[in-house]
Amino acid sequence: MVEDEARLAAALQRGLRAEGFAVDVARTGPAGLDAARHGGYDAMILDVMLPGLSGYELVRTLRAEQHWLPVLMLSAKDGEYDQADGLDCGADDYLTKPFSYVVLLARLRALLRRGAPERPAVLAVGDLRLDPARRRVTRADAEVTLTAREFALLNYLMRRPGQVISKIELLDHVWNASLETAPNIVEVYVGYLRRKLGRDRLETIRGAGYRLAT
Amino acid sequence: MVEDEARLAAALQRGLRAEGFAVDVARTGPAGLDAARHGGYDAMILDVMLPGLSGYELVRTLRAEQHWLPVLMLSAKDGEYDQADGLDCGADDYLTKPFSYVVLLARLRALLRRGAPERPAVLAVGDLRLDPARRRVTRADAEVTLTAREFALLNYLMRRPGQVISKIELLDHVWNASLETAPNIVEVYVGYLRRKLGRDRLETIRGAGYRLAT
DNA sequence: CTCGGCCCTGAGAACGTGCTGAGGACGCCG
DNA sequence: CGGCGTCCTCAGCACGTTCTCAGGGCCGAG
Numbered sequence: 001m002v003e004d005e006a007r008l009a010a011a012l013q014r015g016l017r018a019e020g021f022a023v024d025v026a027r028t029g030p031a032g033l034d035a036a037r038h039g040g041y042d043a044m045i046l047d048v049m050l051p052g053l054s055g056y057e058l059v060r061t062l063r064a065e066q067h068w069l070p071v072l073m074l075s076a077k078d079g080e081y082d083q084a085d086g087l088d089c090g091a092d093d094y095l096t097k098p099f100s101y102v103v104l105l106a107r108l109r110a111l112l113r114r115g116a117p118e119r120p121a122v123l124a125v126g127d128l129r130l131d132p133a134r135r136r137v138t139r140a141d142a143e144v145t146l147t148a149r150e151f152a153l154l155n156y157l158m159r160r161p162g163q164v165i166s167k168i169e170l171l172d173h174v175w176n177a178s179l180e181t182a183p184n185i186v187e188v189y190v191g192y193l194r195r196k197l198g199r200d201r202l203e204t205i206r207g208a209g210y211r212l213a214t
Numbered sequence: 215m216v217e218d219e220a221r222l223a224a225a226l227q228r229g230l231r232a233e234g235f236a237v238d239v240a241r242t243g244p245a246g247l248d249a250a251r252h253g254g255y256d257a258m259i260l261d262v263m264l265p266g267l268s269g270y271e272l273v274r275t276l277r278a279e280q281h282w283l284p285v286l287m288l289s290a291k292d293g294e295y296d297q298a299d300g301l302d303c304g305a306d307d308y309l310t311k312p313f314s315y316v317v318l319l320a321r322l323r324a325l326l327r328r329g330a331p332e333r334p335a336v337l338a339v340g341d342l343r344l345d346p347a348r349r350r351v352t353r354a355d356a357e358v359t360l361t362a363r364e365f366a367l368l369n370y371l372m373r374r375p376g377q378v379i380s381k382i383e384l385l386d387h388v389w390n391a392s393l394e395t396a397p398n399i400v401e402v403y404v405g406y407l408r409r410k411l412g413r414d415r416l417e418t419i420r421g422a423g424y425r426l427a428t
Numbered sequence: 429c430t431c432g433g434c435c436c437t438g439a440g441a442a443c444g445t446g447c448t449g450a451g452g453a454c455g456c457c458g
Numbered sequence: 459c460g461g462c463g464t465c466c467t468c469a470g471c472a473c474g475t476t477c478t479c480a481g482g483g484c485c486g487a488g
Contacts, residue, residue: 100310207362
């Protein structure tokens with residue numbers, strides 16, 4: 001765990017140890033980066049606001065060096081950075097402070113389960129390629145420019161090609177939105193993606209969600 | 215589900231129904247308690263802040279009456295009550311708002327599993343396969359596209375292969391309908407399924423209901 | 429065989445979901 | 459300050475889905 005607030009770090013460490021995890025804490029960005037490189041960990045919990053090196057830069061560096069450690073990012077919700085930015089630089093999941101400990105635990109477990117050893121540097125589905133580290137998307141070798149939100153949405157979909165993903169799940173992971181948020185925003189962004197990637201890449205499963213055609 | 219915020223309740227109900235759950239909503243504490251006592255439910259999602267009777271009191275009452283329905287509690291995080299309180303009164307699990315929908319789903323499934331024998335991820339009967347997570351149905355390895363309602367109906371039937379299931383039961387669980395609803399709608403949808411899956415997969419037991427041929 | 433009740437089905441109305449263009453709010457940069 | 463790009467809201471429309479209804483077939487009882 002990379003976290004500079006001592007009290008939060010200590011509380012989390014205690015809680016996670018009680019669940020049977022082995023937890024080390026680093027207090028600065030550079031120390032965290034080093035630990036991630038050489039520590040042999042299964043996952044990393046990473047604050048965004050860090051002395052020396054921000055969480056964003058840390059993940060980006062890690063990914064550029066071909067380290068695919070699962071990363072769960074924590075950020076204060078004061079909007080200096082956008083939520084989508086976190087996923088853009090290669091974090092696997094994202095929580096905004098203040099968060100529920102139970103939720104953190106559940107998401108951490110999900111990350112470990114997913115545990116993708118040797119994730120390809122570039123996600124590829126059909127002639128679509130997405131490079132999380134470089135934040136680039138190409139379609140049949142032609143570059144497609146996406147906004148942050150569009151990129152985050154496509155990123156999420158490309159990690160589960162062929163699966164049906166509900167609007168609620170997308171709202172939850174791509175927008176970090178509460179359940180009450182109108183699902184229309186998802187429809188709008190699926191529309192944007194379709195315009196940029198081709199009409200039939202994203203399938204609508206009426207009453208259920210969307211699916212990325214394989 | 216016992217929840218007085220209408221928008222949240224509606225969103226959750228929609229989401230859970232899409233997953234194949236039959237969901238009823240009560241808006242007040244007393245109404246919820248009554249439903250828990252007599253509704254024959256498999257689990258309850260319970261808000262803490264409720265008009266008439268708090269979630270804490272509701273669970274305590276229920277447990278005192280020897281009802282052991284699994285309860286998943288939701289609470290706002292403004293700290294008036296402590297998280298531990300919820301578990302103390304007899305709730306089985308606990309989430310603080312705002313929570314992730316996916317986590318709620320996972321925890322709800324975990325609660326239901328705890329009570330019942332482990333369910334396979336993919337249901338299979340004859341050459342019919344149904345994957346609830348991917349929301350996909352195949353018949354002899356050919357994909358069959360179903361509407362939301364058709365899927366819910368088949369899902370329910372496939373969990374009880376070989377059993378005779380009455381139209382009333384189907385109305386209740388698949389349609390969430392009141393007793394006065396005309397049973398004809400079930401006949402119509404059984405007709406749709408027969409057209410898509412093959413004429414003899416669904417047996418009519420005259421005067422009793424339907425049965426999925428094994 | 430006849431009758432009554434149960435079930436099936438096609439037509440079409442009612443409803444809801446998803447798609448889209450217009451445009452407002454906001455932040456960034458010149 | 460004004461232009462630009464992104465994010466998001468809203469309302470209208472299109473079309474698939476859901477449901478209602480009525481007519482007819484089938485089955486079992488007498």
